[in-house]
Amino acid sequence: MDQRSDRGTVSSMASRKLRxxxxxxxxxxxxxxxxxxxxxxxxxxxxxxxxxxxxxxxxTTFLGARLRAPVLVGAMTGGAELSRTINRNLAEAAxxxxxxxxxxxxxxxxxxxxxxxxxxxxxxxPDILLIGNIGLAQVSGTLxxxxxxxxxxxxxxxxxxxxxxxxxxxxxxxDTDFSGSLERxxxxxxxxxxxxxxxxxxHGIGAAAAERLRGVPIAAVDVAGAGGTSWARVEQLVRxxxxxxxxxxxxxxxxxxxxxxxxxxxxxxxxxxSGGIRTGMDAAKALMMGADVVALARPxxxxxxxxxxxxxxxxxxxxEELRICLHGCGVTDVDALRSLPLNxxxxxxxxxxx
Numbered sequence: 001m002d003q004r005s006d007r008g009t010v011s012s013m014a015s016r017k018l019r020x021x022x023x024x025x026x027x028x029x030x031x032x033x034x035x036x037x038x039x040x041x042x043x044x045x046x047x048x049x050x051x052x053x054x055x056x057x058x059x060t061t062f063l064g065a066r067l068r069a070p071v072l073v074g075a076m077t078g079g080a081e082l083s084r085t086i087n088r089n090l091a092e093a094a095x096x097x098x099x100x101x102x103x104x105x106x107x108x109x110x111x112x113x114x115x116x117x118x119x120x121x122x123x124x125x126p127d128i129l130l131i132g133n134i135g136l137a138q139v140s141g142t143l144x145x146x147x148x149x150x151x152x153x154x155x156x157x158x159x160x161x162x163x164x165x166x167x168x169x170x171x172x173x174x175d176t177d178f179s180g181s182l183e184r185x186x187x188x189x190x191x192x193x194x195x196x197x198x199x200x201x202x203h204g205i206g207a208a209a210a211e212r213l214r215g216v217p218i219a220a221v222d223v224a225g226a227g228g229t230s231w232a233r234v235e236q237l238v239r240x241x242x243x244x245x246x247x248x249x250x251x252x253x254x255x256x257x258x259x260x261x262x263x264x265x266x267x268x269x270x271x272x273x274s275g276g277i278r279t280g281m282d283a284a285k286a287l288m289m290g291a292d293v294v295a296l297a298r299p300x301x302x303x304x305x306x307x308x309x310x311x312x313x314x315x316x317x318x319x320e321e322l323r324i325c326l327h328g329c330g331v332t333d334v335d336a337l338r339s340l341p342l343n344x345x346x347x348x349x350x351x352x353x354x
Contacts, residue, residue: 017080017083021077021080031250036225036227038255038256041342051326051330057334058322058333069097070291071097073295073296075201083118084117087104089311091130092312093312094125094128099315101121101125103119106132119132120153130158131157131159136163136185141187144192159194160199160222163198164200166232167231170231170236170248185216186215190217196219197221198220200224203224210262219270223274224274225273225276227252228298236248255277259290273293281321283322287334290338
């Protein structure tokens with residue numbers, strides 16, 4: 001590929017990132033018939049709690065890093081000037097709260113040093129757990145040195161590899177060949193000088209995928225289930241200006257189901273719950289179902305464009321709601337929360353996930 005072609009590819013990726021942001025801000029990108037499944041469960045409320053709200057400790061450890069709350073800013077964007085604003089505002093908020101942050105796909109910065117600036121947040125967030133990002137379809141032996149260098153340039157602590165065959169199939173000129181990708185993931189996780197986390201993008205990692213991860217030396221799994229933002233829907237809106245394949249846009253493993261299945265299949269695997277996590281109560285339920293931490297993304301997009309303070313306000317409210325949930329359950333820390341039984345809701349009026 002010559003330099004002009006390289007520049008054209010980078011420009012195309014940056015333009016697509018901006019269209020993604022616009023679609024997520026203004027388009028109908030949420031699942032319409034599929035829910036996360038968390039509405040089918042109720043936290044065990046304890047009216048005689050013996051806890052003090054101020055003494056509830058949300059601290060936990062994930063990927064070797066200490067977090068003041070079991071929360072990550074989910075992967076969103078990178079490569080464009082607006083992406084830089086978003087990432088830097090989110091990083092500043094994460095630093096103030098003592099939580100972690102995933103970056104958007106760094107593919108664009110591998111061939112464009114200028115794009116690195118949109119991922120360069122370490123100066124604003126020197127202490128946070130910072131997780132880089134690359135697509136599984138792009139993983140190859142020749143990529144590894146460049147990818148390690150890219151993580152080094154931004155001061156990342158770990159790498160998230162996103163498996164997104166459905167999103168790529170909907171994307172114009174997407175990467176649709178995933179043959180051999182599991183073997184490449186295994187090799188990357190074994191040889192890469194950073195912990196490797198596998199994630200989806202919102203269509204879910206369920207039992208079938210988890211079974212294939214047995215023996216793969218990854219450090220964690222982000223189930224990234226269905227029920228929040230449908231990236232098959234986003235890509236259709238970006239590509240066609242409409243949703244031409246509505247059934248495809250509603251396809252995936254709901255987050256609660258994904259979390260349950262992956263925990264059962266890989267009982268010792270550290271897990272991230274994401275995909276439609278919108279409230280602190282969602283987070284509490286996810287932690288009780290086996291998640292080590294939770295991640296949220298789209299609710300932070302508009303605030304992150306506005307200012308660090310706006311992003312911080314949303315995140316602070318989310319964390320405080322989680323704290324109140326522990327208090328109301330009668331526990332003072334996350335480990336104690338996980339020891340409680342989560343009650344299934346039998347009310348027939350709740351929407352049933354597919």
